[in-house]
Amino acid sequence: MLHLVPVCALAFLFLLGGIECARKPGLASMNTHSGPMHPGCPLTTADLDAATKRFSRILQFETVSDRNVPTHALQPDHFKKLHAWLASAYPTVWEHCLVEAVGVEQLSLLITWQGEDESLDPLLFISHLDVVPVAAETAANWTHPPFSGAVADGYIWGRGALDVKIGVAGLLEAAELLLSEGWSPKRTIMFGFGQDEEVGGDCGAGATAALLKERGIEKLDAVIDEGTTVQVDGFQPYTTQPVALVATAEKGYYSVKVRLTSRGGHSSQPLIDHTAAPTLAGKLLVALDATPPSPSLVSPVTDFLRAIAPTVQTPWLREMFAHPERPEYADRILQAHLLVDSPLTAALGRTTAAVTGLQGYVGDNVLPPSVTVNVNFRLLPGDDVPSVMSYLQGVVGPELAPYASYMPARPNSTDDEALATPVTPVTGRHFAVIKKAIQETWVLDGKPVAVAPFLLTGGTDSKHYIKMSKGGVLRFVPTGTNRTAGDGERVHGLNERLSITDLGRAVCVYRRTLQLMAAE
Numbered sequence: 001m002l003h004l005v006p007v008c009a010l011a012f013l014f015l016l017g018g019i020e021c022a023r024k025p026g027l028a029s030m031n032t033h034s035g036p037m038h039p040g041c042p043l044t045t046a047d048l049d050a051a052t053k054r055f056s057r058i059l060q061f062e063t064v065s066d067r068n069v070p071t072h073a074l075q076p077d078h079f080k081k082l083h084a085w086l087a088s089a090y091p092t093v094w095e096h097c098l099v100e101a102v103g104v105e106q107l108s109l110l111i112t113w114q115g116e117d118e119s120l121d122p123l124l125f126i127s128h129l130d131v132v133p134v135a136a137e138t139a140a141n142w143t144h145p146p147f148s149g150a151v152a153d154g155y156i157w158g159r160g161a162l163d164v165k166i167g168v169a170g171l172l173e174a175a176e177l178l179l180s181e182g183w184s185p186k187r188t189i190m191f192g193f194g195q196d197e198e199v200g201g202d203c204g205a206g207a208t209a210a211l212l213k214e215r216g217i218e219k220l221d222a223v224i225d226e227g228t229t230v231q232v233d234g235f236q237p238y239t240t241q242p243v244a245l246v247a248t249a250e251k252g253y254y255s256v257k258v259r260l261t262s263r264g265g266h267s268s269q270p271l272i273d274h275t276a277a278p279t280l281a282g283k284l285l286v287a288l289d290a291t292p293p294s295p296s297l298v299s300p301v302t303d304f305l306r307a308i309a310p311t312v313q314t315p316w317l318r319e320m321f322a323h324p325e326r327p328e329y330a331d332r333i334l335q336a337h338l339l340v341d342s343p344l345t346a347a348l349g350r351t352t353a354a355v356t357g358l359q360g361y362v363g364d365n366v367l368p369p370s371v372t373v374n375v376n377f378r379l380l381p382g383d384d385v386p387s388v389m390s391y392l393q394g395v396v397g398p399e400l401a402p403y404a405s406y407m408p409a410r411p412n413s414t415d416d417e418a419l420a421t422p423v424t425p426v427t428g429r430h431f432a433v434i435k436k437a438i439q440e441t442w443v444l445d446g447k448p449v450a451v452a453p454f455l456l457t458g459g460t461d462s463k464h465y466i467k468m469s470k471g472g473v474l475r476f477v478p479t480g481t482n483r484t485a486g487d488g489e490r491v492h493g494l495n496e497r498l499s500i501t502d503l504g505r506a507v508c509v510y511r512r513t514l515q516l517m518a519a520e
Contacts, residue, residue: 037504037508038440038441038504038505038508039440040440040512041177041440041441041507041508041511041512042177042181043177043504043507043508043511047177048500048503048504048507051169051173051503051504051507052151052156052500052503053151054089054169054173055149055156055161055165055166055169055498055503056149056150056151056156056158057085057089057149058082058085058086058149058160058165058168058169059147059148059149059156059157059158059159059160059161059165060147060148060149060158061078061079061081061082061085061147062074062075062078062147063075063078063079063082063129063130063131063160063195064078064130064131064132064133065130065131065132065195065196065197065198065199066133066199067196067199067200070104070105071104071105071107071195071196071203072104072130072195072196072199072200072202072203072204073105073107073130073195073196073203074133076105076107079107079129079130079195080107082129083101083109086109086168086172087099089172090172090173090175090176092175092176092179092180093111093172093175093176093179096113096179097111097112097113097114097175098111098112098114099111100112102207102208102211103194103195103203103204103207103208104195104203104204104207107129107195107203107204108129108192108193108194108195108203108204108205108207108208109129109191109192109193110190110191110192110193110208110211111190111191111193112188112189112190113175113185113188113189113190113191114188115184115185115186115187115188115189115518116184116185116186117186117187118188120186120187120188120221121187121219121220121221121470122187122188122189122190122217122220122221123187123188123189123190123220123221123222123223123224123517123518124190124191124192124220124222124223124224124465124469125171125189125190125191125192125223125224125225125510125514126167126191126192126193126194126205126223126224126225126226126460126461126462126465127164127165127166127167127168127171127191127192127193127194127225127226128164128167128168128193128194128195128196128197128198128201128204128205128226128461129165129168129193129194129195129204130194130195130196130197130198130199130204131159131160131163131165131198132159132163132198132492134146134147134159138494141494142157142494142495143157143495144157144158144495146158146159146496147159151500154499154500154501155497155498155499155500156497156498156500156503157495157496157497158496158497159496160496161496161497161498162477162479162487162490162491162496162497162498163226163491163492163496164197164226164477166477166479166498166503166506167226167477168193169503169506170478170503170506170507170509170510171191171510171514172191173507173510174507174508174510174511174514175191175514177507177511178511178514178515183515185514185518185519186518186519186520187221187517187518187519187520188518189514189518192205192208192461192465194208194461197460197461201461201463201464202464204461205461205462205464205465206464208464209464209465209468212468213468217468218468219468219469219470220465220468220469220470220471221469221470221471221517222430222469222470222471222472222473222474222517223462223465223466223468223469223471223472223473223474224430224434224473224474224475224476224513224517225460225461225462225473225474225475226460226461226475226476226477227245227246227247227250227454227456227460227474227475227476227477228244228245228246228247228454228456228475228476228477229244229245229476229477229478229479229480229481230242230243230244230245230438230442230449230478230479230480230481231243231244231245231480231481231482231483232444232480232481232482233482233483233484233485234311235308236483236484237341238308238312238317238321238337239308239311239312239313240313241311241450242442242444242449242450243307243308243311243449243450243451243452244435244438244442244449244450244451244452244476244478245304245452245453245454245476246431246434246435246438246451246452246453246454246474246475246476247300247453247454247455247456247474247475247476248300248303248423248424248425248426248431248453248454248455248472248473248474248475249299249300249381249420249421249422249423249424249455249456250420250421250455250456250457250458250459250460250462250463250475251347251351251378251379251380251381251420251455251456251457251458251459252377252378252379252380252383252418252419252420252421253376253377253378253379253418253459254376254377254379254385254388254408254418255356255374255375255376255377255408255409255410256374256375256377256388256389256392256406256407256408256409257372257373257374257375257406257407257408257409258284258372258373258375258392258396258404258405258406259370259371259372259373259404259405259406259407260277260280260281260284260370260371260372260373260400260403260404261277261369261370261403261405262275262276262277262280262369262370262403263275263276263367263369264277264362264366264367264368264369265366265367266365266366266367267364267365267366267367268365270367271367275403276367277360277367277368277369277370277371277403278360278368278371280371280400280403281358281360281371281373283399283400284373284395284396284400284404285355285373287395287396287397288353288355288375288395291394291395292350292352292353293350293351293352293353293377293383293388293391294350294391295334295335295338295339295349295350296334296349296350296380296382296383297324297330297333297334297338297349298380298381298382299381299423300381300423300426300453300454300455301324301338301348301349301455302324302325303423303426303452303453304348304452304453304454304455305321305322305324305333306321306322306324307450307451307452307453308321308450308452309321309322310322310450311450317337320332320333321333334349344457347378347457348455348457350380351377351378351379351380351383351387351388351391352377352378352457353375353376353377353391353392354375354376354377354378355373355374355375355376356374356375356376357372357373357374358371358372358373358374359371359372359374360372374409375392376409377418378457378458379418379419379420380420380455381420381421381422381423381455382420383419383420384415384418384419385415385418386415388418389406392406393406417463421462421463421466421473422466422472423472424471424472424473424474425472426453428471428472429471430471430472430474430517431453431474433513433516433517434451434474434476434513434517435451436512436516437478437509437512437513437516438451438476438478438509439451440508440512441478441505441508441509441512442478442480442505442509456475460475462475477506478505478506478509478510479498479499479502479503479505479506480499480502480505
């Protein structure tokens with residue numbers, strides 16, 4: 001079912017058929033901005049102070065997702081309270097847009113800003129309201145409590161600051177700015193804010209995509225989702241120059257449960273032939289670690305290497321990155337660099353296989369008759385489920401094969417759902433627009449940051465919409481990451497925080513992206 005967000009002041013207008021975003025007479029006169037922080041962006045210091053307070057409040061809602069509850073929302077009331085608070089915090093958007101509570105139990109949001117030309121396919125910008133939980137044993141280790149939204153030392157602290165309530169806040173702040181300027185889009189813009197991206201997105205983005213199709217919206221001009229960020233310390237060890245990474249594809253996802261079955265018994269008489277189920281499982285773990293899937297250099301990794309090549313200081317490495325398609329270079333790039341430099345670079349060079357679970361314990365005095373090993377694969381573009389299974393059976397080998405059986409961890413999923421996404425071309429209008437928006441705002445040491453396509457090693461809600469998108473999917477969050485300073489470990493980890501400066505940059509990039517993409 002579908003319910004409109006309960007905003008009492010707008011109830012009568014909603015009953016008349018909903019409110020569409022359109023230019024409202026007099027809005028331009030509401031713009032009191034002066035002294036913009038970034039050229040071309042009307043965001044002032046006073047605006048940023050107000051946005052900081054709003055973002056702090058957003059982080060205080062404990063919108064944790066959990067796969068084990070029907071709505072995938074651990075505390076549904078926190079999602080509903082956040083909906084109501086957003087209506088009060090962004091009144092111009094709520095007044096001029098059609099705002100709907102959607103998804104399972106209406107815990108997600110769909111916001112439609114009607115364009116002037118209804119013949120044009122709409123744009124969809126995605127973020128999500130949910131966050132991962134904070135382990136109880138780590139809460140005391142945070143500098144500021146994880147759901148405090150504390151503003152201190154130039155940062156806003158809290159779970160979701162980076163992943164990815166900044167997307168929700170940044171888009172809404174940008175829309176408020178544009179409406180206050182009297183701007184209206186030629187092309188319809190939609191915001192989709194899901195309730196369960198962190199656990200797959202079926203209840204939020206999945207349900208919203210199904211709703212759009214039911215309404216006859218079969219095609220989207222493009223989808224812009226969360227993803228990679230501006231690497232302010234470069235992409236080391238290859239370059240130290242800042243680079244904005246815009247993911248043009250994401251790896252596939254497939255998990256297999258390998259059950260190793262032997263003889264159980266009493267722990268006082270362990271087996272002497274080395275065929276106990278835990279022993280077999282141990283052999284499989286060693287084999288998986290020693291024999292990873294074969295490497296391959298594919299797009300968009302090759303596109304990424306070409307894009308950063310001009311910033312690489314070492315001449316011979318710069319030459320190889322500029323021409324990764326050459327066979328004599330490709331193998332050296334993989335074996336001497338990507339596969340050995342870091343877990344992230346290694347993930348760019350192969351389909352990865354990671355053991356994410358072991359199950360077999362029966363009792364302290366019981367030899368378990370079986371042990372199940374959960375293996376999660378993240379597939380490179382070009383790999384598929386048959387190739388993954390062929391690899392896995394090869395690792396199991398003839399010694400373990402008599403004891404092994406296989407089952408997909410998600411029995412109802414299809415092989416196509418496991419594949420990496422199609423690669424969005426960097427030659428298209430949408431990539432050019434987001435590059436322009438980034439470089440107008442992200443100017444460091446007097447120079448616009450470089451922009452490079454990238455392969456996202458994780459997953460996003462965009463998978464639910466990708467078949468609807470004519471222009472593909474671009475995955476980017478316009479904030480900065482300094483991996484040298486440990487920022488990469490803050491996502492899903494301790495002391496997640498966003499700098500106030502980056503909040504302002506995000507608002508300006510989103511504002512400009514909306515302007516440019518919806519102008520035609």
